[in-house]
Amino acid sequence: MNTVINDIEVIKSKTSKINEVDFDHLKFGTVFSDHMLVCDYNEGRWHAPKVVPYQPITLDPSAKIFHYGQSVFEGMKAYKDVEDSVWLFRPLDNFKRLNISSKRLAMPELPEAYFMDGLNALLKVDQAWIPKNEGSSLYVRPFVFASGNGFHASPADAYKFIIATAPSGSYFSGKVKVLIEQNYSRSANGGVGFAKAGGNYAGQFYPTQLAVEKGYQQVIWTDDNTHEYIEEAGAMNIFVRINDTLITAPTSDRILDGITRKSIIELAQSEGIKVDVRKLSVHEVVEAAQQGSLKEMFGAGTAAVVSPISGFGYNGKDYDLPEMKETYASYLKKRITDIQTNKAEDPFGWRYKVE
Numbered sequence: 560m561n562t563v564i565n566d567i568e569v570i571k572s573k574t575s576k577i578n579e580v581d582f583d584h585l586k587f588g589t590v591f592s593d594h595m596l597v598c599d600y601n602e603g604r605w606h607a608p609k610v611v612p613y614q615p616i617t618l619d620p621s622a623k624i625f626h627y628g629q630s631v632f633e634g635m636k637a638y639k640d641v642e643d644s645v646w647l648f649r650p651l652d653n654f655k656r657l658n659i660s661s662k663r664l665a666m667p668e669l670p671e672a673y674f675m676d677g678l679n680a681l682l683k684v685d686q687a688w689i690p691k692n693e694g695s696s697l698y699v700r701p702f703v704f705a706s707g708n709g710f711h712a713s714p715a716d717a718y719k720f721i722i723a724t725a726p727s728g729s730y731f732s733g734k735v736k737v738l739i740e741q742n743y744s745r746s747a748n749g750g751v752g753f754a755k756a757g758g759n760y761a762g763q764f765y766p767t768q769l770a771v772e773k774g775y776q777q778v779i780w781t782d783d784n785t786h787e788y789i790e791e792a793g794a795m796n797i798f799v800r801i802n803d804t805l806i807t808a809p810t811s812d813r814i815l816d817g818i819t820r821k822s823i824i825e826l827a828q829s830e831g832i833k834v835d836v837r838k839l840s841v842h843e844v845v846e847a848a849q850q851g852s853l854k855e856m857f858g859a860g861t862a863a864v865v866s867p868i869s870g871f872g873y874n875g876k877d878y879d880l881p882e883m884k885e886t887y888a889s890y891l892k893k894r895i896t897d898i899q900t901n902k903a904e905d906p907f908g909w910r911y912k913v914e
């Protein structure tokens with residue numbers, strides 16, 4: 560059954576899997592909606608995207624994604640409000656960042672219309688998959704990878720852009736204990752740390768496994784040169800509260816320019832919370848912990864929005880953060896999710912209505 564939505568051709572799946580899904584007990588990113596958006600690049604250009612039934616992809620064993628890792632992605636969430644309107648959060652920023660990532664990996668940049676029209680069409684076709692339960696959302700995963708063939712170590716001549724979606728519950732449950740990394744690095748100057756490249760995650764898994772074996776749930780990444788400055792929390796940006804000031808590292812080659820991070824900075828400042836965007840040394844955090852001025856640490860990213868940290872390990876010693884009733888973490892998380900889900904005014908113009 561073919562139709563056209565927002566100029567995008569739609570090939571509908573013959574059956575729906577939606578009745579097999581328990582929307583009250585959703586995990587994160589484990590069940591997938593009925594459709595996906597697919598867009599092909601070959602002969603030097605992107606061809607018009609299509610919405611098709613969700614299905615496996617067939618690739619040649621020599622496809623360059625397998626050998627040379629040309630792969631970038633984005634993560635966003637779609638929400639449905641009480642009136643069944645569908646909302647995204649700053650999706651143009653995800654589009655722009657996808658192209659920034661692609662460029663760094665010598666991959667072709669997408670036209671804005673293919674991304675935005677395709678995204679809108681896909682969400683309309685699968686709008687029944689957008690959960691309405693508190694804390695749940697439709698997680699949206701746009702990605703681009705090298706589908707072109709050949710063992711020659713050079714950029715591929717063919718790529719695929721796909722958007723797949725997964726109705727999801729909340730990403731993290733509870734606070735995490737983190738290990739400040741003193742040996743491994745997530746990224747380096749001149750590298751690809753600022754890009755949302757799949758390979759950045761591959762490189763994080765092993766050091767994270769080692770931290771888990773030591774009883775921590777997550778790694779705090781420090782700068783690759785000295786390991787003296789705090790940069791990110793796992794695959795999230797990091798905020799540290801000392802007294803009543805929030806501190807986060809400036810973005811750089813090594814740090815991903817998170818949409819949640821920049822939204823938190825703007826929101827906190829507009830509500831009178833002091834935010835310092837500056838280098839933050841491990842030494843300063845340890846000293847603040849010893850003096851009792853370290854109040855909070857939390858990760859910030861689309862999946863969890865805000866992920867509070869209960870304590871950290873450094874140099875073989877553990878430091879606990881205080882238990883507080885009212886935290887910036889929970890306040891800012893609520894403010895952001897209320898804006899995202901159309902429960903609160905959006906003075907910043909961040910919310911985007913899908914139509």
Ligand SMILES: *Cc1c(COP(=O)(O)O)cnc(C)c1O
Nearest residue numbers: 794795796815817818819860861
């Ligand atoms: C995706 C990501 C973030 C968070 O970015 P958001 O736009 O807020 O989702 C932070 N750090 C890394 C390394 C990431 O990959």
